[in-house]
Amino acid sequence: MAQTLERLTHRTQTMTSIRGIVRTMKTMSAINALPYEQAAQAIEAYQDTVLKGFHAFVRCHGPLLDDDAPDAARIIIVFGSDHGLCGNYNEIIAAEAQGLSCPDAQVICIGAQMEDALFGQDIRPVTTLLPPATADGLARLAGRLITLLDQMRPSGRSTAIKVSLVHMERAAHGLQSPVTQQLLPLERNMTEGLARQPWTSRSLPQFRMPPDHLLASLIRSYLFARLYRSAAEAMVTENAARLARMQQAEQSIDDQLEVLNAELRTVRQSEITTELLDVIIGFEALKKRDKRNSGRNEEEECEHTPNPINRD
Template sequence: MPTLENLKTQIGTIDLLQSVVRTMKTLAAVSIRQQEKAIQTLSDYSRTIDMGLAILLNQGAGEIVEQQPVSDGKLGAVIIGSDQGLCGRFNEQVVSFALEMLRDQEPEESRRHTICVGSRAHMYLAESGARVDGVISAPVSVTGIIPAVNSILVTIEQWHTHLGIERVVICSNRLLAGTTCRPEILHLLPLDRDRLRELVSRPWPGTTIPFYTMDRNRLFSLLVRQSLFASLYRVLAESMAGENASRLASMQAAEKNIGERLGELNLRFRDLRQGAITEELLDIVAGFEAMTSEGQK
């Protein structure tokens, strides 16, 4: 049976753990707000890129895309997870979804090339026996998103140049509502022709159309790269928000369990302390009675 001192030590340890969990909850909630703000800010940038693409497409740049045959060649896949743990099934969920998607998109494994963002997701991929060509560190804050995006773009360019890969998909978790995440797939390349046609059909928001002096095809290529950058930035930011939402849910569950355990220990501590006090009082009473009896003799 634990002593009062042992219980006091356990209560102190769990109190400290509860403080750590509360701090992690706060950090996760703050991170979610930062990532959601980054996504909102990106929407204005993406809209500007789309307007530039619309101008060039209306002036014939779309022929570049229309003339390219639809590729059914090798597949490049980017699976986005996390480096940090304590986020529930966040990584398991996206890896399970990605493996199923890869088999569906390209049944022949030798024609698939995969990179993983996040060591935790890579661990689950390795356990499944899937081949992974590279691992990129997952961003842990908004400032780390741009370096991760640039690393992914470099890999995609290398795939295209050295392996002839023209199909690229992104698998990631997306925060839906509250702390609920859902894995999704983004077909990054080839460019979605339906979306480009939709850009052309949009009414121009003004009376004056901007002009440009750069070579049309060169400008189109630069805008496409920026469009890919914006898409990857958004996916990474949404994944980070989902990661922190999963971590927040895990910390809420941990806080509840810790609270229940702390309540049990405090109850046992009070019972033992009351028992010890009662024994001391009984000893005092017994000693007093003994002294009284001796005095009467």
């Protein structure tokens, strides 16, 4: 019984320690998600400014040309997790990317664990980048991706490239779902919407840069904003997935602790009851022994006491 009690105590202490680690991970996930969410909101304001620049460009130089060439080089950028403890996060994104993959597509992977998930779908990335460790690294990652896209652009064709982004995105009711977004060529709905949108300001836009240089700068800024936003959203959903898994783990540990504590109380009560019974049995045995000794003493006294003689 003592060994069982010791083992249960050890298991309870171990589960309590694990619960402390899980609670720490849950707190860290909640804290880490906030800077990325703030970064995503900030880059949306920057993207709105870039879109206003596109609107001004369209107002001065006419609608943008449609660059959706049928022979465009296909590039897929996949944003995954590299820290673990977030369930099948990478596997879901890899399955989404597998639906887009084609024999001539080039895949850029974000995250070493994401690379393993892509290998499971028979996808071989051309390069793998590390995800940002902090929100400050989002700009570095977006700049690095733009550089890679420039290097992967086919020689002799300035715009013959088709880029898709695959990452996890927040959905309604705290859920998450994989999403595929077109990065290049620019979405036709956006360009046509800018062409139809009236210019509301009384000041007409003017530019000093050559139109081709201005358009290239606007496109580069737009790509930076979209890549930055996708990377930030991927990090937010990753931490949200880890937070959800840690909450499930914490609930499971609490349930196991409740069972262990109930079993521990039962074993302790059983041990206490056994010890009390041992004490009672020992006390009763002592009482019987004292009675037997008392009876013997009385008999011995009667044997040694002389009988009185009646002399009358």
